[in-house]
Amino acid sequence: MEPALQETFLMERYWPGAGRADVATAEEHLCRAAGELSRDGIPIRIVSSTWVPADEVVLTLFEAGEEDDVLEVSRRGGYPFDRMQRVEVVTEASRRWRGYDEHVRYQAR
Incomplete structure (x- = not known):
């Protein structure tokens, strides 16, 4: 049986001048390494990966057993990054799992 993916990590890369093709190529390299x-x-x-062109940032979300595994993907994929941290992703499914069955309404402040 394959070990479970237990942790979620967010990798952040400040990437001035990157274009859609650059981001797509980097994603291919990371996927190959993974x-x-x-x-x-x-x-x-x-x-997933999220490219924010206005901020010149790419955010890549990983599931892995440990941080070192994500670092190894970055190394093998030739993908430098500025910051990586463990995160918790909140989704509709996770809210429901925690007992929040009603939809939450957000208001702009």
């Missing part, structure tokens, strides 16, 4: 690690028995998954 696939290599998974084949080696180290489960890791790239959940």
Whole structure:
């Protein structure tokens, strides 16, 4: 049985001048590196990447057993980053799991 992906990590890269093609190529390299690690028995998954062109930032969300696994994907993928940290992602499913069955309404302040 494959080990469970237990932690979620957010990698942040400040990337001035990056374009859509740059981000897509970087994502391909990271996916290839994550696939290599998974084949080696180290489960890791790239959940999503978000490119914020106005801020020149790319945020990539990973699920992995430990931080070192994410660092290895970055190394193998040739992808420098500025910051990485463990995060908790809140989704509709996780809110429901915690007992928040009603939709939360947010108001602008």
